[in-house]
Amino acid sequence: MLELAGVSYSYPGAVRALDGVDLAVRPGEKLAILGANGAGKSTLLLLLNGSLRPAAGEVRLHGAPARYDRAALADWRRAVGLVLQDPDDQLFAATVFEDVSFGPLNQGLGEAEVRERITEALETLRIAELADRPTHMLSFGQRKRVALAGIVAMRPEVLLLDEPGAGLDPLGVAHLMAALDRLSGRGTTIVLTTHDMDLAYGWADRIAIFGEGRVAAAGSADAVFEDADLLKRLHLRRPLVWEVGRLLGSRGLLPDDAPLPRTRRQLLELLQAGDEDAAARLAG
């Protein structure tokens, strides 16, 4: 539904950031784009929602090449929402409620509809109690969720998130990912960038590895993490859960019928289950 075809882009006076990127986002999927700091992941997202215009190649939305006139951009942003890494780059109003109302109002919705959208977005992010709070007195994690709510209230088909977990503690990340799962459950396509391999492994349907200005690999986690040399060259490493799961599997220490663990919790449960198996064998 959203597609980059041979897209190149470079910032003035800098080396080329993107160099012939091909990437297709599939409807309803959860796609994680992995890459080291400075690999150009943010640039990629800005191209995907029309904030930047490619120097070469094209971006396609629902199959048609994207246009960059005012009306086309407005439609594009209705369909594709972008949440930046630093919430302070996206918040402008004095209170949370006012801030979240901005996007829906720009979409030309009526007041009743806007109120409903705000309520729903704050509910999805479990921050209904913040509605009345001044934006400048929120914690970083709260600002992150408010910035996301501001986009969610616009009900985009595709949601792009730049490093959603950066700067958050494990609980903050868990809250955020739970909200993304709720959105995904309602049919929103979600694309996020991250350099946290375990986060991507546990969450994504599909993973794209990004480095040296292009998409170096894309596919299922298992396929993508197979290529150790590629990861090393791009300064990435495999998820710890993946590594441990593989090694345990190869030693026959995991139940045969169980799939490899993808999250920390799954891994620990499998290990504990193994414990109980052993205990059962001893007792029996």
Next chain:
Amino acid sequence: MLELAGVSYSYPGAVRALDGVDLAVRPGEKLAILGANGAGKSTLLLLLNGSLRPAAGEVRLHGAPARYDRAALADWRRAVGLVLQDPDDQLFAATVFEDVSFGPLNQGLGEAEVRERITEALETLRIAELADRPTHMLSFGQRKRVALAGIVAMRPEVLLLDEPGAGLDPLGVAHLMAALDRLSGRGTTIVLTTHDMDLAYGWADRIAIFGEGRVAAAGSADAVFEDADLLKRLHLRRPLVWEVGRLLGSRGLLPDDAPLPRTRRQLLELLQAGDEDAAARLAG
């Protein structure tokens, strides 16, 4: 050498941030302070270097209660260096060299000495090649290291770091931690705050768990991570390496004589070694 005794502090109009904190930093140690976002870890560091003055209790430096007059504060900061979380708030000068010279020049050192300090600090952080680069053209990871170099060049006895790993990709974290190990090797006492449990587990000599306004537990990693209820209450979780290591150990899957793994690398090596043991047994 640096000690908090019954220290309380609260920001005006807010609930109490610190409430009777006791914490002693030992000479030459690597101490990690763990806590969720907003637990007050940054406040703790600001109290430790005299940037904030406790509402109750006292801070002791080399056994004597700290004083807050101008001269005493200058001495204090010569002995105790603090690196803040966001490097952008800490870099002012046009080039890396100039920026790092700021502290040593303020210490009143001669030019030759200042140059030597800068060279040494950049060398310690392995960023000698950045000396002439404009600060605004550095990557995030580079800026983090330059900010650290600015304090290192002042040769403090104690180095305090607020969330040194935040926002860095795995390679960036590895670079930074390697630099801290070099400093520690030369006798610098290092205290850092983090919410990355695995980072703390792999690096620290001693861990202090911080939450609900006080130090809830302090000691060796093994002692501190034992109390699962405490960690849960403070929204923290055990390091994954710790959990997996324990579970494998309890199932007898690690070599008996080997200590429990503390880092990702140790864990994976032990697992692979186990593999080879098994292979050797099969072959023999």
Next chain:
Amino acid sequence: MHIMEGFLPATHCVGWALASAPFVAAGAVRIRRVVRQHPEVKLLLGASGAYVFVLSALKLPSVTGSCSHPTGTGLAASLFGPTVTTVLSAIVLLFQALLLAHGGLTTLGANIFSMGIVGPFVAWGLYRGLSAAGASLAVAIFFAAALGDLSTYVVTSFQLALAFPDPAGGVAGAAGKFLGVFAVTQVPLAISEGLLTVVVMNLLGK
């Protein structure tokens, strides 16, 4: 230096508001025109205004050891020009009244006149004049910023003197008194502000 809430009689409040209004209106019209042509300027102006506010909220070390807030108008005028500075200063003064209780709503007109109009225009004029006369950049900036700040303080003293003329010395005598009372903080502050502006402009010029 701000005249605090309620210090000026009602007639003076109205008079100074009327005196300031044309300058603020002219600046506002200009800003409105620029913003309509280039909407992206709106955000830059918001950021510039925030910078001016933060500048004027900074505590400046002074040669006498006392601490005080700079006006920031010299730096603002040399960065953004005097007309824009007048409008931004007017908003900054409103914010200062409501966020810091420095200045006031009834004295807003008088404070805009001294700090948002005379200060920036003196600074801008001196900067232009001294540069044209061949003074070095540092000298031009120092005198522009220091005298811009000083002129604000002189105008404020005259505003107070007009409101409270001395029974013996008249307006001139009263001005002397007010100048004298506030000189302890304001003269060193003007020198510090001049020096600071030189440092900042040198760094920005690099």
Next chain:
Amino acid sequence: MRLIDRHAQTSRYRHLPAAEKLIAATGAMAVALTAESFLVEAAVLAAAVALLTLGARVGPRDLWRAARVPVGFVLAGSLAQATSLSLHGGLPSLAWPVGSLEPAAFVALRSLACIAALLGLALTTPLADLLHLLRRGGLGRELGDIAFLMLRIIWVTLDCLTEGLRSQANRLGFVGYRRSLRSLGLLLAALLPRTLGRARRLETGLAARGYDGALCFLRQEQPVSALRLGMILGGLAALATLARLGA
């Protein structure tokens, strides 16, 4: 810097319509400025302080911290007003002329009353609420938007400034006058491009939310209550009557 705002954001009176609070405060100032009796000034001062301490529950310490700078100005200014300067053989000399004390004391009291009224507004009303009134009442779309953006960016920039000052203090940047000036210069010079850069990124961030040059948003506010407005106007009328009787 944040003291007044913090009170405004958490005040019991925060949710009362800003228009009511603005009318009460400016009305009290108008009465104070036009009255010519000590009694009226004292009444305005007492009413404002009582509303702040007993009504809005602002602690006396915070009230003093918010008021000390303007009060310092009032004391210095009234001192200058009360004295007389004359030239005797080329040398200026100060005197306390008979009857100069009373008008100076009156101006001081009037100013304190107005400062209390201003604080009554500022400590209970977030600045953004007042900006809304101004935007509706003639400030205009463009200037209104700029003022709102300023307010938002001020908080973000202040955080940077605080951290920057802290970091420079950690590196002994404020030991001595020359170094302090140089440190502040470095900080301000670094802060300008950062602040302008933030504006550019905010433009991108808002564009992603459909920004087309106008900052529109929905507000939650209580409607003005006729009862409360009546009470405010009644109180002001009482003060004005007192002023007339006193004169």
